[in-house]
Amino acid sequence: MLDILLASLLSPVVLAFALGALAVAVKSDLEIPAPLYRALSIYLLLAIGLKGGTALSETPLGEVVWPVVGTVGLGMLTPITAYAVLRRLGKMDRTNAAALAAHYGSVSAVTFIAAVTVAAFAGVPSEGFMPALVALLEVPAIIVGLLIAYARGERAGSWQDAMKEVVTGQSIVLLLGGMAIGWIAGKEGMAPVEPFFVGGFQGALTLFLLEMGMAAARRLRDLRSVGVFLVAFGIVMPLLHGALGVWVGGLTGLSVGGAAVLGAMVASASYIAAPAAVRVGLPEANLAYYLTASLGITFPFNLTVGIPIYLALAQYLGG
Amino acid sequence: MQTVPYRLVTIVAESTVRDRLLSAIHRLGATGHTMSEVRGEGTRGGMQGATWERPSVKIETIVTVDVAEQIANHVAENYFRHHSVIVYLQDVEVLRGSKYAPQNEEA
Numbered sequence: 543m544l545d546i547l548l549a550s551l552l553s554p555v556v557l558a559f560a561l562g563a564l565a566v567a568v569k570s571d572l573e574i575p576a577p578l579y580r581a582l583s584i585y586l587l588l589a590i591g592l593k594g595g596t597a598l599s600e601t602p603l604g605e606v607v608w609p610v611v612g613t614v615g616l617g618m619l620t621p622i623t624a625y626a627v628l629r630r631l632g633k634m635d636r637t638n639a640a641a642l643a644a645h646y647g648s649v650s651a652v653t654f655i656a657a658v659t660v661a662a663f664a665g666v667p668s669e670g671f672m673p674a675l676v677a678l679l680e681v682p683a684i685i686v687g688l689l690i691a692y693a694r695g696e697r698a699g700s701w702q703d704a705m706k707e708v709v710t711g712q713s714i715v716l717l718l719g720g721m722a723i724g725w726i727a728g729k730e731g732m733a734p735v736e737p738f739f740v741g742g743f744q745g746a747l748t749l750f751l752l753e754m755g756m757a758a759a760r761r762l763r764d765l766r767s768v769g770v771f772l773v774a775f776g777i778v779m780p781l782l783h784g785a786l787g788v789w790v791g792g793l794t795g796l797s798v799g800g801a802a803v804l805g806a807m808v809a810s811a812s813y814i815a816a817p818a819a820v821r822v823g824l825p826e827a828n829l830a831y832y833l834t835a836s837l838g839i840t841f842p843f844n845l846t847v848g849i850p851i852y853l854a855l856a857q858y859l860g861g
Numbered sequence: 862m863q864t865v866p867y868r869l870v871t872i873v874a875e876s877t878v879r880d881r882l883l884s885a886i887h888r889l890g891a892t893g894h895t896m897s898e899v900r901g902e903g904t905r906g907g908m909q910g911a912t913w914e915r916p917s918v919k920i921e922t923i924v925t926v927d928v929a930e931q932i933a934n935h936v937a938e939n940y941f942r943h944h945s946v947i948v949y950l951q952d953v954e955v956l957r958g959s960k961y962a963p964q965n966e967e968a
Contacts, residue, residue, distance in 0.1 A: 576898075576916060698942065698943050699943075700881075703880075703881065818877065818915075821875075821877040822877050822878075825877075825943035825944055826942075826943050
């Protein structure tokens with residue numbers, strides 16, 4: 543496990559993340575222009591979708607059914623476990639607990655990509671259709687999280703607008719749309735665009751992680767306001783959810799690499815789709831809590847230490 | 862040069878409320894608007910109110926005194942409590958005054 547951990551820590555992607563954080567720490571004038579950031583995120587999401595769709599077109603349906611069922615189940619269960627921990631152990635108010643639950647049930651696409659890369663590097667590649675599971679894991683948790691809040695009283699936000707944000711948000715449109723394109727075009731049809739979407743992928747990801755490092759470091763300025771409990775929550779919750787994801791992955795017939803990637807997905811917290819929906823649906827929830835926890839604590843934790851742990855666990859359970 | 866007095870309403874808001882604000886100001890009688898992406902800091906902090914990847918927006922619209930007041934009241938009632946939003950009004954002199962008056966529904 544140590545060699546995987548080391549290789550993961552010393553990969554260009556993680557080092558670029560560290561460089562971004564360092565740039566903020568030394569108050570460098572480095573700035574990724576917002577349009578470039580947006581273009582990169584569109585590229586990455588579409589590329590994952592295309593890759594997943596192509597793989598899906600070559601996968602027998604029977605192989606996908608149980609992982610799909612397991613993923614949707616996890617998507618509905620993890621916001622509830624997160625909510626219970628926040629309410630019982632954290633003594634957090636309902637609104638903020640529900641907001642955080644939506645984030646911790648949902649998924650971070652970049653954590654997913656990092657896990658796929660690490661698993662492949664370790665010699666246990668994950669299934670090609672995994673991106674389909676990302677799209678499935680993203681939505682239910684946000685809906686369950688908001689439901690918990692809306693079921694318990696009047697809300698300042700708009701349920702309809704929040705649902706629209708969840709279902710028509712750019713990540714879902716690009717992931718599902720990319721999968722449809724990849725599935726329809728098939729492996730041969732995808733060949734002409736492959737140099738751009740596959741060959742450039744890791745480079746674009748490295749650039750993207752530079753900005754993520756800066757964004758995460760900026761969030762850490764709010765660390766003092768979120769408190770010790772939330773910092774611990776941002777580390778322990780992913781470990782519990784990650785172990786659950788690895789276990790369910792094995793149960794539903796995923797390979798060792800697939801189970802490790804599913805573990806990382808379930809462990810991750812959303813910091814793009816969920817904040818957008820929660821801001822609309824639950825504007826009274828404290829944004830500093832959920833963004834600092836998901837982006838400032840959980841994302842870096844998973845990227846550096848978490849993923850190698852889920853991989854080791856999957857190898858232990860599956861080997 | 863024939864100018865007519867109107868009011869310029871400027872709303873600076875986090876991006877999450879953009880679409881709702883736009884439909885509201887048009888419903889209340891604005892006949893057009895200009896929008897730009899902006900950055901800044903306020904009592905809710907720099908990027909506090911905004912989802913971190915989307916910049917805030919500045920929406921400007923020229924309307925009658927009456928509509929301006931309705932828009933300002935609408936924003937105050939619906940957004941001041943939980944969102945990063947400011948609104949201010951200015952008197953302006955415009956050319957082609959009829960452009961900015963709400964359509965008369967009987968006409």
